[in-house]
Amino acid sequence: MLKGRLGCSLLSSTRRTFITRVTVTHQQAPRSLSLARYSSQSGSNSGSNNSSSTGRKDSWRTMAESDISRYLQETHDRVFDHNRAWAAEQSKNDPEFFTKLSAGQSPDYLWIGCSDSRIPAEQITGLEPGEAFVHRNIANLVVNTDLNVMSVINYAVRHLQVKHIVVCGHYGCGGVKAAMTPKDLGLLNPWLRNIRDVYRLHEKELDAISDETARYDRLVELSVVEQCRNVIKTAAVQQSYAKNQFPIVHGWVFGFGDGLLKDLKVDHEAMLHGIQKIYNLTE
Numbered sequence: 001m002l003k004g005r006l007g008c009s010l011l012s013s014t015r016r017t018f019i020t021r022v023t024v025t026h027q028q029a030p031r032s033l034s035l036a037r038y039s040s041q042s043g044s045n046s047g048s049n050n051s052s053s054t055g056r057k058d059s060w061r062t063m064a065e066s067d068i069s070r071y072l073q074e075t076h077d078r079v080f081d082h083n084r085a086w087a088a089e090q091s092k093n094d095p096e097f098f099t100k101l102s103a104g105q106s107p108d109y110l111w112i113g114c115s116d117s118r119i120p121a122e123q124i125t126g127l128e129p130g131e132a133f134v135h136r137n138i139a140n141l142v143v144n145t146d147l148n149v150m151s152v153i154n155y156a157v158r159h160l161q162v163k164h165i166v167v168c169g170h171y172g173c174g175g176v177k178a179a180m181t182p183k184d185l186g187l188l189n190p191w192l193r194n195i196r197d198v199y200r201l202h203e204k205e206l207d208a209i210s211d212e213t214a215r216y217d218r219l220v221e222l223s224v225v226e227q228c229r230n231v232i233k234t235a236a237v238q239q240s241y242a243k244n245q246f247p248i249v250h251g252w253v254f255g256f257g258d259g260l261l262k263d264l265k266v267d268h269e270a271m272l273h274g275i276q277k278i279y280n281l282t283e
């Protein structure tokens with residue numbers, strides 16, 4: 001009941017706010033910057049005719065110091081340009097917007113996603129400021145010795161009383177790809193070990209997939225499901241669910257190809273029963 005109602009609310013909100021944001025972006029976003037543009041300018045200034053993609057890719061190394069300084073200044077300033085435009089637009093649409101924002105937060109969602117710059121949680125879901133408590137790390141992992149994610153879950157569940165916890169992975173995840181590479185990756189080893197452990201848990205299924213991309217995609221999905229299980233293992237989630245019937249844990253995967261979220265349809269109730277023989281922390 002609760003799940004269905006909140007789900008519908010998210011869907012309608014998503015459509016409405018997405019349209020608004022597209023409009024704002026086209027009207028007000030300052031022109032985007034890229035190193036390539038600066039590099040080609042730099043190349044023409046110095047008389048270079050090297051326009052191959054390889055040359056352009058490396059040409060920032062030979063950019064004039066003044067071009068690099070200008071690029072750094074403009075990429076810094078554009079954020080403030082965007083911020084001023086965004087603040088003005090919010091106030092124009094709702095003069096009480098920032099007064100309401102200052103009053104406090106009561107988000108329905110905790111979002112645990114990947115740090116990858118291409119998956120901004122609010123933009124792809126249409127959630128507004130105040131609607132999602134967000135935690136992101138490399139490959140959206142929920143590690144029980146990570147004080148950061150454990151603090152986030154604890155605070156979100158016990159104090160904010162979120163109704164949904166979403167673990168959102170994405171196809172093409174560099175962290176998962178790195179974990180599939182049998183190689184010493186230094187400081188990343190202990191972090192990626194968590195994904196390698198997921199591979200070991202599902203070794204038979206994954207090894208049976210001959211296509212490497214399909215195997216990689218499946219590991220992304222299996223890791224998300226495993227991180228959902230890790231969320232459900234926490235005392236905060238188990239105790240809140242026993243008392244309030246929420247939060248519900250969801251596993252989603254974002255695809256760059258079409259921009260859509262795939263719901264892995266994690267069965268919260270079944271997963272909870274599955275882990276409680278060993279991990280029951282409700283007593």
Ligand SMILES: [Zn+2]
Pocket residue numbers: 114115116138139140170172173174175176
């Ligand atoms: Zn990623």
